[in-house]
Amino acid sequence: MEGTSRADGRNPNQLRPFSCTGNPLNRAHGSARWAQGDTVVLAAVYGPKPGTRKGENPEKACIEVVWKPKTGQIGRQERVYEMTLKRTLQSICMLTVHPNTTTSVVLQVVGDDGSLLPCAINASCAALAFAGIPLKHLAVAIGCGVVENGGVILDTNTAEEQQLKSFAHLVFPSSRKVVGSKEPKQKDVEFERGLITSISHGVMSEDDYLNCIERGVAASSRISDFMRKTLQKEAASVAA
């Protein structure tokens, strides 16, 4: 199984080439253009703005997500993406720092070649960090697909997603960098293997799902290293 190559020549654990451009939009408070292969999402963050929407808790900050698809009208799928992003981002932001405010995250799909939701989550997390919104930790998202013989492939593209019987989009907290030579405490290890968001499509066995999570956790450390480097580079260039 390890030697099986996929249609585009990658091996099962290989991710597509990533790139993240910091603050391409100079009018937004923070923005990021995240690309995973041909899937490109542009995220812009505006906020915090005063006041919350009706019905939201005024003791906490509120996050509002607007999803703009590449083509076509806004329908149910866009509302699902908006709710998924809103709940995921609410769990990583420190909502009590700026109570009674609204932060808007606007996402524009520039290219869609599979794993669209993970790319959007990564883009919006980077945009929130660039905007200076206080976050508890970063969120790292990955798409995993289950192949017929039970193997797992990471970062699926559109062709693979259509062929596969089932796939899952998983979001993990970014791994914490250990400062010094401390042994990682039990709680830290558990935290790293925790799950923020999980959305599965198609029928899979329980073992397949747990397999996906294992592979996803391993890959998430690579993505979080990349995100950390990008943020550091951007911070250095702003300070210069």
Add this chain to the structure above:
Amino acid sequence: MAEKTEPAAAAASRLAGEMEVEAYRRLFPLAFLERHLGESVRPDARRLSEARPTTVALGAVSSAHGSALVRLGDTAMLASVKLEVMSPPAESSDEAVEFHMPPICSPLVRPGRPADVAPVISKALEDVLMSSGMLNLKELCLISGKASWLAYLDICCLNADGSLFDAALISAVAAFTHLEIPLVSVGDDGRVFTVGGNEGKTKFELVNREKRKLTLGDIPFSLTCALHKDSILVDPTSEEESIIETYVTVVVDSSDRIVSIQKLGGTVTSMTAVKECISLAKERRRKLREILIDSVEVMEVDQTE
């Protein structure tokens, strides 16, 4: 006089005690819930792993071809399936499953402003029903290549008290279980139309012999669990859902495979908690299957009487 004021004072102090509890519940909902969880019980006196009593009544809407009314505790859902003949057969319609949340269901839903969660539940229901393999779309074909049935599933939430997706899925499954395909015949102009009543059977030449039910494949059942620190609360009410922002919805089918796992945001959850939710969902599936089979038997008894 002394005897009269004594019970009045006792009543007043009792009432004061009761008012304080209700006020405490509204002012400090998290502390109220945690005090209950400390005793391994929930505010409505359920155990942590106990779901609310579920009832399924088939045939609630007489004008629909299949319908069901489901109550999951206080949450009530009404599902109905209507069949329409499409000639030539249409491609699979995107909007065939609709989940409505009218203002009657909850004080949080305002007229003219659809609830945020309604399109999300509609899409999730559609995905689960299609991917679980419960419905064999070939059964809906009438005259191959010329005409087929198009099924519209409408689910109306009558009372929203938590676990909306669970109740909606049971009601959809029950409505399809109750569904009877009506008799049809082909008219002189080549149009296919439905035929009702007994005299129709002898007058028109029928395409299908008798009213039949759909054979359903693997039926999916779902369970929502709220996760709070170390406790897992099964089947949360809307009060618990508003306090605990983290929940997992697991859908399993009869071969114990996972049809769908949805966890949208919330606190970082460990894998042991997720595995626990999956095993709780499997247990719940067995109970729900029995409830569904019982309700079908009740309906068949009613029909023969």
